Amino acid sequence: MISTTSNAPNSFILRGVRVVDPESGTDAPRDVWIRDGRLEAMEPHLSDGVDARAWTAEGWILTPGLQDMHVHFREPGDEDSETIATGALAAARGGFTHVLTMPNTSPVIDSRGLVEFVIRRAREACGTVVVPAAAITKKLEGREITEMFEMREAGALAVTDDGKPVESSDVMRRGLEYAQAAGMLLISHSEDRALRGAGVMNEGYASTVLGLRGIPIEVETIAIGRDISLCRLTNSRLHIAHVSTACGIDLIRRAKAEGLPVTAETAPHYLALTDEAVRGYDTRYKMNPPLRREADRDALKDGLRDGTIDVIATDHAPHASERKDVEFDQAAFGVIGLETSLSVSIAELIAPGILDWTALVHAMSNRVASIVGWGGGRLIAGRPADCALIDPSAEWTVCADRFASLSRNCPFEGRTLPGKVLLTMSDGKITYAETGLFA
Amino acid sequence: MTFTRKHLLGLEDLRHEELIEVLDSAREFRKVLDRPIKRVPTLQGVTVCNAFFEPSTRTRLSFELAEKRLSADSINFATAGSSVSKGETLIDTVHNIEAMRVDMVVMRHGSSGAPVFLARNVDAHVINAGDGFHEHPTQGLLDLYTIRETMGRLAGLNVTIVGDIAHSRVARSDIWGLRAVGANVTLVGPSTLMPVEIEKTGARVCGRLEEGLDGANVVYVLRLQLERMQSGFLPSLREYARIWGISRERLDLCAPGVRVMHPGPMNRGVEITSDVADGPESVILDQVTNGVAVRMAVLYLVRGGKSIGSPVSPAAQEGTQA
Numbered sequence: 001m002i003s004t005t006s007n008a009p010n011s012f013i014l015r016g017v018r019v020v021d022p023e024s025g026t027d028a029p030r031d032v033w034i035r036d037g038r039l040e041a042m043e044p045h046l047s048d049g050v051d052a053r054a055w056t057a058e059g060w061i062l063t064p065g066l067q068d069m070h071v072h073f074r075e076p077g078d079e080d081s082e083t084i085a086t087g088a089l090a091a092a093r094g095g096f097t098h099v100l101t102m103p104n105t106s107p108v109i110d111s112r113g114l115v116e117f118v119i120r121r122a123r124e125a126c127g128t129v130v131v132p133a134a135a136i137t138k139k140l141e142g143r144e145i146t147e148m149f150e151m152r153e154a155g156a157l158a159v160t161d162d163g164k165p166v167e168s169s170d171v172m173r174r175g176l177e178y179a180q181a182a183g184m185l186l187i188s189h190s191e192d193r194a195l196r197g198a199g200v201m202n203e204g205y206a207s208t209v210l211g212l213r214g215i216p217i218e219v220e221t222i223a224i225g226r227d228i229s230l231c232r233l234t235n236s237r238l239h240i241a242h243v244s245t246a247c248g249i250d251l252i253r254r255a256k257a258e259g260l261p262v263t264a265e266t267a268p269h270y271l272a273l274t275d276e277a278v279r280g281y282d283t284r285y286k287m288n289p290p291l292r293r294e295a296d297r298d299a300l301k302d303g304l305r306d307g308t309i310d311v312i313a314t315d316h317a318p319h320a321s322e323r324k325d326v327e328f329d330q331a332a333f334g335v336i337g338l339e340t341s342l343s344v345s346i347a348e349l350i351a352p353g354i355l356d357w358t359a360l361v362h363a364m365s366n367r368v369a370s371i372v373g374w375g376g377g378r379l380i381a382g383r384p385a386d387c388a389l390i391d392p393s394a395e396w397t398v399c400a401d402r403f404a405s406l407s408r409n410c411p412f413e414g415r416t417l418p419g420k421v422l423l424t425m426s427d428g429k430i431t432y433a434e435t436g437l438f439a
Numbered sequence: 440m441t442f443t444r445k446h447l448l449g450l451e452d453l454r455h456e457e458l459i460e461v462l463d464s465a466r467e468f469r470k471v472l473d474r475p476i477k478r479v480p481t482l483q484g485v486t487v488c489n490a491f492f493e494p495s496t497r498t499r500l501s502f503e504l505a506e507k508r509l510s511a512d513s514i515n516f517a518t519a520g521s522s523v524s525k526g527e528t529l530i531d532t533v534h535n536i537e538a539m540r541v542d543m544v545v546m547r548h549g550s551s552g553a554p555v556f557l558a559r560n561v562d563a564h565v566i567n568a569g570d571g572f573h574e575h576p577t578q579g580l581l582d583l584y585t586i587r588e589t590m591g592r593l594a595g596l597n598v599t600i601v602g603d604i605a606h607s608r609v610a611r612s613d614i615w616g617l618r619a620v621g622a623n624v625t626l627v628g629p630s631t632l633m634p635v636e637i638e639k640t641g642a643r644v645c646g647r648l649e650e651g652l653d654g655a656n657v658v659y660v661l662r663l664q665l666e667r668m669q670s671g672f673l674p675s676l677r678e679y680a681r682i683w684g685i686s687r688e689r690l691d692l693c694a695p696g697v698r699v700m701h702p703g704p705m706n707r708g709v710e711i712t713s714d715v716a717d718g719p720e721s722v723i724l725d726q727v728t729n730g731v732a733v734r735m736a737v738l739y740l741v742r743g744g745k746s747i748g749s750p751v752s753p754a755a756q757e758g759t760q761a
Contacts, residue, residue, distance in 0.1 A: 203635055204635060205635070208635055208636055209611070210552065211551035211552075211572030211573030212571075281555045281556060322528060325530045326528055329550045329551065329571070330550060
């Protein structure tokens with residue numbers, strides 16, 4: 001457990017910290033004064049005499065709090081895998097201040113009362129802003145759309161049947177139209193279920209050799225194509241979750257060029273891994289969409305560079321070990337990601353020069369804020385601090401046993417990764433501070 | 440000794456020398472099977488658990504017989520269906536096997552990779568007796584053995600595998616083994632049952648049976664699982680038999696002296712006609728006999744270097760009995 005926030009001061013100065021705030025176009029060293037949890041001042045040089053303890057923070061980076069618009073906290077229903085409280089802590093450790101939870105819990109978040117339940121539990125958590133996405137259709141059955149106006153009033157900001165596609169194009173059309181009217185973002189889990197069949201990994205040479213049923217890329221592209229068509233039909237906002245294929249990106253690129261209100265996300269594991277990782281039948285590499293090929297991985301990076309892919313989202317999907325320590329074809333889909341997302345992104349995007357820090361923070365913070373329509377995503381003097389302090393050069397070795405998440409299904413176990421989150425502040429409150437930071 | 444592996448999980452990464460060593464050992468063990476007393480003390484004191492998570496008759500019997508011939512103590516554990524459906528997870532089953540302190544586990548499982556999972560989690564030696572659509576290495580080895588004994592060589596031979604390649608662990612093990620020893624492999628079957636990118640293994644893929652049989656020294660006929668019809672891969676058995684079935688007329692397309700193989704059990708009249716199955720070209724029953732010898736060799740070699748007491752090599756044993 002993390003217990004470092006109790007003795008952390010709420011007032012301090014970071015001298016010479018590199019401030020990366022894409023919204024204001026800042027990427028420069030600053031002296032940053034946090035006073036009683038407020039971002040009091042952010043100046044090139046703060047004069048001495050300010051009554052707060054100061055740390056030399058040269059080489060560290062201060063960003064707006066990171067935001068993840070795709071997480072699964074398993075409450076209600078599967079609290080052994082993750083709760084809202086543990087998920088919120090895992091988010092804080094990963095530098096995140098805002099997360100959007102998916103509604104495929106048990107019961108499904110498909111009514112005002114259940115939205116209120118999530119928000120109430122979130123308030124009892126560590127201070128991470130946890131906002132629920134509600135279901136598009138009741139019980140995720142793909143038949144009747146939900147009471148989106150009511151759920152919007154209760155605080156849900158998006159709708160999705162994530163984990164399942166809305167198979168009926170007619171229901172999907174109504175969902176898009178109704179969500180738009182209710183002021184909700186519709187997030188599509190774009191998947192052709194019939195074509196996926198019993199597939200468990202990417203269809204290709206690796207699946208052939210391993211004797212595992214394949215999931216062709218068309219499972220994703222057929223569905224993205226349909227969803228874009230419906231976006232055109234309804235002129236309603238559409239966000240496409242966990243894009244994993246080069247062809248999927250091409251479809252989104254064309255839709256954007258056409259001016260359709262489409263946005264998209266990908267997940268860090270698709271940037272770092274390919275289907276070759278499945279070779280040892282390790283279920284930590286089993287997720288849906290599955291890990292694809294090198295060309296897809298490259299295309300995703302290109303998509304992030306040119307803005308076709310708007311944001312990075314983890315699809316944090318905790319599973320208790322009994323659902324993962326089984327035969328590969330029987331194992332649950334999904335991997336956790338909150339506590340490795342930033343480091344994997346640094347390794348895959350910053351280190352090889354694909355994105356600079358401004359672009360990365362854009363994809364992990366302020367662009368998310370503008371898509372979901374919640375707060376944060378920028379550093380503003382005079383407001384309660386919403387930020388992450390990062391040591392970009394520190395390296396650490398992933399050991400999921402030390403994670404705040406209750407689950408261990410991490411595909412990066414044992415890897416040495418760059419970039420450590422030192423401090424996370426959400427709405428003026430320290431939600432995570434590395435042990436010894438304020439010693 | 441070239442073969443120093445702790446487990447036999449597949450043939451994919453076996454080197455040529457290793458394969459040949461298994462086949463050479465199998466030849467020694469094969470002689471044992473023709474003696475009046477078909478038993479050697481090679482694995483005396485060694486406990487083998489045959490863990491069969493999928494129905495199997497011939498492979499299980501073949502392993503049991505191989506273990507008895509080697510004087511091993513064997514126990515059998517058989518259950519149908521996946522471990523998930525019967526309520527105990529595979530990892531729990533694995534820990535139970537471990538707790539019984541067995542030395543070797545022979546595992547058959549419906550899920551690809553299950554023996555890999557087992558090998559990662561137990562100290563015992565693991566021999567894969569067929570996992571999902573992944574591999575069936577002892578079948579692959581007995582096929583190599585049978586071809587070598589029948590044809591006198593392996594390198595340069597044209598072997599055509601016919602049928603449901605996609606769902607066949609036998610085909611995969613045969614491809615790896617045959618490629619490693621320098622045989623040419625041709626795959627023929629309906630495109631709905633041909634796995635993607637299989638040609639990257641070095642095998643040639645043919646869309647038409649006639650073309651695939653042209654010049655074949657060995658025709659390897661795969662069993663057609665009848666559930667492929669229900670899953671929509673094929674319209675009917677009748678059409679399969681007509682287009683892909685191996686009949687006497689079709690054998691005429693092959694090279695002179697062609698031999699016919701099948702991993703069993705056969706669907707007579709579907710993938711193979713009875714006159715071919717029982718004809719002079721068929722070496723299908725030799726495969727079964729050789730299977731015992733090859734499994735003896737595999738048990739012996741995998742166990743090698745970790746023996747209790749003083750193991751008796753088949754050659755030495757032969758000497759004492761002569």
